[in-house]
Amino acid sequence: xxxxxxxxxxxxxxxxxxxxxxxxxxxxxxxxxxxxxxxxxxxxxxxxxxxxxxxxxxxxxxxxxxxxxxxxxxxxxxxxxxxxxxxxxxxxxxxxxxxxxxxxxxxxxxxxxxxxxxxxxxxxxxxxxxxxxxxxxxxxxxxxxxxxxxxxxxxxxxxxxxxxxxxxxxxxxxxxxxxxxxxxxxxxxxxxxxxxxxxxxxxxxxxxxxxxxxxxxxxxxxxxxxxxxxxxxxxxxxxxxxxxxxxxxxxxxxxxxxxxxxxxxxxxxxxxxxxxxxxxxxxxxxxxxxxxxxxxxxxxxxxxxxxxxxxxxxxxxxxxxxxxxxxxxxxxxxxxxxxxxxxxxxxxxxxxxxxxxxxxxxxxxxxxxxxxxxx
Amino acid sequence: xxxxxxxxxxxxxxxxxxxxxxxxxxxxxxxxxxxxxxxxxxxxxxxxxxxxxxxxxxxxxxxxxxxxxxxxxxxxxxxxxxxxxxxxxxxxxxxxxxxxxxxxxxxxxxxxxxxxxxxxxxxxxxxxxxxxxxxxxxxxxxxxxxxxxxxxxxxxxxxxxxxxxxxxxxxxxxxxxxxxxxxxxxxxxxxxxxxxxxxxxxxxxxxxxxxxxxxxxxxxxxxxxxxxxxxxxxxxxxxxxxxxxxxxxxxxxxxxxxxxxxxxxxxxxxxxxxxxxxxxxxxxxxxxxxxxx
Amino acid sequence: xxxxxxxxxxxxxxxxxxxxxxxxxxxxxxxxxxxxxxxxxxxxxxxxxxxxxxxxxxxxxxxxxxxxxxxxxxxxxxxxxxxxxxxxxxxxxxxxxxxxxxxxxxxxxxxxxxxxxxxxxxxxxxxxxxxxxxxxxxxxxxxxxxxxxxxxxxxxxxxxxxxxxxxxxxxxxxxxxxxxxxxxxxxxxxxxxxxxxxxxxxxxxxxxxxxxxxxxxxxxxxxxxxxxxxxxxxxxxxxxxxxxxxxxxxxxxxxxxxxxxxxxxxxx
Ligand SMILES: Nc1ncnc2c1ncn2[C@@H]1O[C@H](COP(=O)(O)OP(=O)(O)OP(=O)(O)O)[C@@H](O)[C@H]1O
Ligand SMILES: [Mg+2]
Numbered sequence: 001x002x003x004x005x006x007x008x009x010x011x012x013x014x015x016x017x018x019x020x021x022x023x024x025x026x027x028x029x030x031x032x033x034x035x036x037x038x039x040x041x042x043x044x045x046x047x048x049x050x051x052x053x054x055x056x057x058x059x060x061x062x063x064x065x066x067x068x069x070x071x072x073x074x075x076x077x078x079x080x081x082x083x084x085x086x087x088x089x090x091x092x093x094x095x096x097x098x099x100x101x102x103x104x105x106x107x108x109x110x111x112x113x114x115x116x117x118x119x120x121x122x123x124x125x126x127x128x129x130x131x132x133x134x135x136x137x138x139x140x141x142x143x144x145x146x147x148x149x150x151x152x153x154x155x156x157x158x159x160x161x162x163x164x165x166x167x168x169x170x171x172x173x174x175x176x177x178x179x180x181x182x183x184x185x186x187x188x189x190x191x192x193x194x195x196x197x198x199x200x201x202x203x204x205x206x207x208x209x210x211x212x213x214x215x216x217x218x219x220x221x222x223x224x225x226x227x228x229x230x231x232x233x234x235x236x237x238x239x240x241x242x243x244x245x246x247x248x249x250x251x252x253x254x255x256x257x258x259x260x261x262x263x264x265x266x267x268x269x270x271x272x273x274x275x276x277x278x279x280x281x282x283x284x285x286x287x288x289x290x291x292x293x294x295x296x297x298x299x300x301x302x303x304x305x306x307x308x309x310x311x312x313x314x315x316x317x318x319x320x321x322x323x324x325x326x327x328x329x330x331x332x333x334x335x336x337x338x339x340x341x342x343x344x345x346x347x348x349x350x351x352x353x354x355x356x357x358x359x360x361x362x363x364x365x366x367x368x369x370x371x372x373x374x375x
Numbered sequence: 376x377x378x379x380x381x382x383x384x385x386x387x388x389x390x391x392x393x394x395x396x397x398x399x400x401x402x403x404x405x406x407x408x409x410x411x412x413x414x415x416x417x418x419x420x421x422x423x424x425x426x427x428x429x430x431x432x433x434x435x436x437x438x439x440x441x442x443x444x445x446x447x448x449x450x451x452x453x454x455x456x457x458x459x460x461x462x463x464x465x466x467x468x469x470x471x472x473x474x475x476x477x478x479x480x481x482x483x484x485x486x487x488x489x490x491x492x493x494x495x496x497x498x499x500x501x502x503x504x505x506x507x508x509x510x511x512x513x514x515x516x517x518x519x520x521x522x523x524x525x526x527x528x529x530x531x532x533x534x535x536x537x538x539x540x541x542x543x544x545x546x547x548x549x550x551x552x553x554x555x556x557x558x559x560x561x562x563x564x565x566x567x568x569x570x571x572x573x574x575x576x577x578x579x580x581x582x583x584x585x586x587x588x589x590x591x592x593x594x595x596x597x598x599x600x601x602x603x604x605x606x607x608x609x610x611x612x613x614x615x616x617x618x619x620x621x622x623x624x625x626x627x628x629x630x631x632x633x634x635x636x637x638x639x640x641x642x643x644x645x646x647x648x649x650x651x652x653x654x655x656x657x658x659x660x661x662x663x664x665x666x667x668x
Numbered sequence: 669x670x671x672x673x674x675x676x677x678x679x680x681x682x683x684x685x686x687x688x689x690x691x692x693x694x695x696x697x698x699x700x701x702x703x704x705x706x707x708x709x710x711x712x713x714x715x716x717x718x719x720x721x722x723x724x725x726x727x728x729x730x731x732x733x734x735x736x737x738x739x740x741x742x743x744x745x746x747x748x749x750x751x752x753x754x755x756x757x758x759x760x761x762x763x764x765x766x767x768x769x770x771x772x773x774x775x776x777x778x779x780x781x782x783x784x785x786x787x788x789x790x791x792x793x794x795x796x797x798x799x800x801x802x803x804x805x806x807x808x809x810x811x812x813x814x815x816x817x818x819x820x821x822x823x824x825x826x827x828x829x830x831x832x833x834x835x836x837x838x839x840x841x842x843x844x845x846x847x848x849x850x851x852x853x854x855x856x857x858x859x860x861x862x863x864x865x866x867x868x869x870x871x872x873x874x875x876x877x878x879x880x881x882x883x884x885x886x887x888x889x890x891x892x893x894x895x896x897x898x899x900x901x902x903x904x905x906x907x908x909x910x911x912x913x914x915x916x917x918x919x920x921x922x923x924x925x926x927x928x929x930x931x932x933x934x935x936x
Contacts, residue, residue, distance in 0.1 A: 066829055086832040099830035103848045112844075113834030164834065382759055385749035385809065389768040392806040396783035399790060471682035474675035486679070488918070493686055496910045497867050499884050500903040504689035507696065507895045512705050514692060544689070605776020607870050612891065622778045626870075629782060639786075642779045653774050 006216060007231075008041040015078065017042045017168065017200050018063065023072035025058055025224075032058045034224040035072070042167075045194055045201045047211035049247070050221035056204040057096075059221075060170045063202070064093040077167065087116075092166040096173045098157040100145040106156050107132075107141040113164045131159040134193060151182045158190075162197065171203040175210065183207075187214050208248050212236070220244050236296075241375050245294040250329075252300070252340045258291035258372065266372055268293050271335040277312045281372040295370035300342035302330055302355065303362050310364035316340065318359045330355065332363055404639035405433055436640035445624065446641065450648065452619040456535065456610075457603040460542035464599050465592065467543055468550035472591075473584075475551070476558035487555075490548050502541050502612050509537050509613070533615025541609040546602070550595035557591025558584070590663045597656035604652075605645060621645055690907055697900035704895045714901040724902065727886040731866060734797060734882060738804035739861035745805065746812025746861070747854055751846075753813070754820040772810045780807055781874030788875060795877030803875040804865040811864060812857035819853035 008014040016039035025033040033055040040046050048056045061067040062074060065086030073080050081089060092113070100109055110131050114124045132138045135155040140148050145156065154174060161169055174190070175183045191214055194201050205211050211218050212232040219229040220243075228240045239245035242253055254277065256270030266285060267276035270293075279293055306313050316334035323346075330342045342363055355361060440446040475486045493501060508514045509532040516528040531537050561584065569579035585592075603609075607622035614620065621641065629638040696704055700711035718724060752759075753766055772780060784803045788795055827849070831841035847854075869884040876885065883902075890899055 064829075064833055066832075086829070087835045087837055091833075093830070093833045095826045095830055097824055097826050099824060099826040101827060101830075101845055101849075112831070116835035116840070160830075160834070378756065381748050382752040382756055382765075385745045385752065385813075386761070386765055388745055388806070388809070389749075389765070392784065392787070392802060393768050393772060394764075396787040397779075399786045400779070400783045403786060467682070467685070470674075470678035474678040474682070477672075477675050478679070488914070489683060489686070492911075492914060493690075495863055495914060496690070496907055497884070497903070499867065499869055499887055500693070500906060501690070503887070503891050503895075503899065503903065504693045506891065507704055507900075508689060508692065510705070510895065514705065517705065544685070547686070601774050602776070605778055607776075607778050608888075612888075622776060625778045625782065629874075635786070638782060642782055645776060645779065649774065649776070 006043070008044075009039065009217065014041060016040060017044075017077055018202075019075040020059075021073050021075070023062065023069045023074060025055070025062060025067060026070045032224055033062075033069075036224075036226055038219065038226060038229065040200065040202065042200055043198055045191070045203070045214055045216045047215035047218045048202065048204045048221060049206075049208055049211045049218055051247075052206070054221045055224040056221060057172055058224075060093065060172050060202065060204060063168070064091055064170055065089050090167045091170065092161040092164055092168075093170040093172065094157050094161045094174055096176060098145075098153050100153060100156055100160075102145055105142050105144050106137060106148070109145070109156055110160045110163050113160065117164065127163060131163045134162070134196070135159040135189075151178055151186065154178065154186065155189075158193070162193070162199065165197070166199065168200045168202065171201060173204050173206060176206070183210070184213075190214060212248075220247055238371055239294060239373070242292050242294065242373055245371070245373065250297050250341060250343075252293075252295050252297060254293040254295070254338075254340075256291060256293070257288045258285040259287055260285070265367060266291070268372070271338070274314070274335050278367045279312075279370055279372045280368045283372065283374065285372070285374070289374075292373045292375070293370045294373055295365060297329060297341040297343040298327075299365050299369040300340065301364045302332070302342045302344060303364065304354065304359075306362045307364050310362075311367045313362050313364040314340070315360065315362055318355055318357055318361060321355070321357065330361070332361060334363070400639045400642050403636055404436055404643045406636060436636045437644070439637065440640055440644060445619075446621075449619040449621045449624045450644070453604055453621040454648075456538060456542075456618075456620060457600050457606075460539045460546075460603060461596050461600045463539055464543045464547055464550045465596060468547050468595065469554060469592070471547075472551045472554035472558060475555050476561070490551050490555075494548050498545060499608060501545050502609055505537065505541055505544065505613060506532060509540070532613060533617065535614065535618055537613035537615075538610055538618055538620075541613045542599070542603050542606070545609065546599045549598040553594040553598065554588055554591040557588040561587050590659065590666075593659045594656070594663070597652055597659070601649065601652050601656065604649060690903075693900055694904045694907060697897070697904040699897065699900075702897060704897050704900060714897040715905075718898050718901045718905075721898065723881075724883070724886060724898075727881050727883045730797060730880050731883040734800050734804060734872075734880075735862050735865040738801045738808060738865045739858050741801070741805045742808040742812050742861040743854060743858040746809040746857055747816050747850075749809065749813040750817035750820055754817050755825075769810050769813050772807045773814065775807075777868070777870035778874075781871040784871070785874040794879075795875060796879040799875045799877070800872050800880060800882065803871050804861075804868060807871065808861035808864045811860050812854075815857040815860060816850060816853045819850045823849060 008016075018038075018040040020036050020038040023033060023036045024031065036059070048059065050056055058067060062069055063076075065081070065084060069082060073082050075081065076089070076091065081091075101112065104112065107128060110128050111124060114127055119127070128141075129138075132141055135158060137152065137155055137159060140152060140156075145153055148156070158171075158174070171190075175186055178186060187210060190201070190203075203211075203214065212235075215232055217229060218232055218235050220227045220235065222243060228235060228244045230238075235244060235248055239248065245251045246253065254268065254270050256268040256277070258266045258268055259276075261267045261278065264280050264282065266279055266281055268279060268291060269276045277293060285291055301307065301310075306315070314334045316332040318330055319333045319339060320331040322329040322331070325346070327343050327345055330344070331339050332342060334340055340363055471490075475483065475490075478486060506513075510516075511528045511530060511532070513532070515531070516525075519525045520528065531540075565583050565587070566579050569583045570576070574582060605622045606620060607626055610618045610620040610623050611626075614623075625638050625641045625645070628634050628641060696707070697714060698710050698712060699707050700713065701708040749765075749769055753762075753769065756762075759765075781803070784799075784806070785795075788799050793799060823846070827845055828841050831845040832838065836844060867884065868882075869888050872882045873885055873888075876882065887899055887902065890896055
């Protein structure tokens, strides 16, 4: 691995900034977070991803100090922070609703936390000015929160939580209320700010594209448990289970029985009368074990004739075509009525497109294009 | 620690000045005159046990309420007066609320303030203002005699009619506000749709507007009915000696006859009667909240 | 939207019904005759007579004292109660507590008065200004608590959490964030409590003793016998005070509104 890549999680000697150790949080007899163990390193931009109600906010609130774990402990820079009240933690949170104080103007909102620390007047003014500049809010300093736009409000909330230069900044769905364009701009702004300040960010999001764009690592959660923690590309290319593969992006899942073919290759028997599929895998499967081949639509090639050198090829009939401008998705019906998706980039004009409904086509891909999963 | 203080101070205050006093009323209503003297020694002792306590309880005051027809007549008459005046308030208040909801936007705030303003002026004075109007030589009779509508002055003051007028007058904001709120939310295109589908104006009003403002009507009726049931000032200023209302009876029993146990029993029965409309009102409010969320 | 004739008629008649009695009262307070229903000429003599009537002045002073103390106390207690109900976690007897907050709102005044009087007699407390203040505080704190809690409910709890997150102690968070935001509701709660206390006849009659007579008690005993010109004058004064108060209040809120819109000329 090259020297300049930021990947402290691969370094066994690195000290994590945050350590969750077997943290469980129960509300009554409902378990919101179950036995969670996780390290987050300094300067990371860590994204939490998962369906609604899976415990993301609960995790954040435990870090900020608004909830106490039912068991386990949380360390910040080596110190157990469970008994520390929220106002004494070097952690700041940017709330999903922004939680700007409506009775204070933008300047006072940003200065609020600094005043609590008893910062001297001059230093305080300087710091607020710096924050206003960082978030391009200089012109709005004297306005009340209800007098600025949604995107500006979001930046005030960010400036306010950054002003105290926390070791750790928590962002709970910070861009939930923004439209797509503003969201993309803000994502880059956030990354920029994170780079400038060196603060560690933990961000909750529903939007997997957002997680892929901004994060150094992504954690996928479900029902209070971590399913996979990895870099965005690893999550996308090498999901560790069907759930993650399905959650991030579009995927075809083909179920079948796996048989070892060579040291690193398995064959998957997926339908009667069909040639088995070949897939490369590092994992070991016992003979005839149930397995799932996950393959991204953009890795599937659509051709009129069977490509001569294809490692996997299935014949089918085009059931539906979704034209999305830059790409088209073909839904192809194969043996057993199963539908597989294949995506092609539209480099030619639409009238030159090769296929139409009911055409018989071949789908093909390499042995290394998909991932073979146990569950 | 502060959290505990926040709860405990108002809690103890209400226990001491609301619950305990009411327990005393209950206690006195169950004792005879001699026992009703302070410091209201408890009749209950653990040695005797619950059975002895229950057998000692004295329902004499309550049986007295049923034998002396003053009391049950007063309850019935209170119920009748409260019901009639609630209906009258609805009839007077609904058109006002309706017109307010249909008024141009820029008038609404002013109209709203005009409805609420009387609420901030003294209740007593508002009731009193009708004494001069309704009396035999009052302004109303002067006007009607002057116009030649009547030849003999009408006797209104010190009758039930005066009580109805007083109640409608003082409680009408409580009727207007919830109905206005309901009508205000009503989308005017619904009425247009009904007319489009062949309803006449009046029919659209009956079939669309009234059902959709039902919750406001119900809330307004309870808000008028519940407090008028125990009303004292209006019947005593406008109703004369002939109008029986339980609030007045309780007052007189206590101040004029010094009959503490009877007054307490009257109060307990009044609370029991009130529980029914209060529970119904609560249910209506809850339903409304659920429908809105 | 244009109003139909029907609606204009209902509004005109409705507001005439609401305001004519009071307007007549005000006009006839300037009547010279002692016979209140016969107009004999303009005069302000009843105001003079009213202001030289020591008993009325004393009663007004007692009423004002009671109203100021009870409404202030009720505002503090009612705000605490609202905070406990809306923000407090579950505590033992919570249902009883919220029941005790709502029950006085629907309890007939005669019963509240009777029960408090029996308590005061029972514990041997001398009846006077103090007992009226206690009684008024008890029922008006419930109104305050309803007003304040409706504001607290609509108040985003994450604002308080944000304050904690930025380093406030819980008390500072309440003082610097919660209180300024609920302040309008607290002020209306106080005004409501103040008016309720000024207005109350029944509970004051039960809980007072010979040493303290409030204005409503005085008015009631005077008007029981019929309409009187002094009471007309007094009513006019009270109506004038309320009208003035409402006008000032609406002007202030309008000015605040304007200032909000042009926000920015603040401090620094
Ligand atoms: N105070 C609470 N009391 C009881 N249950 C709670 C409480 N807070 C959260 N929960 C439950 O815990 C689970 C996780 O909640 P959490 O808010 O962490 O979800 P989330 O992953 O942030 O969801 P979303 O994406 O919708 O914000 C949910 O099922 C929720 O109902
Ligand atoms: Mg959440």
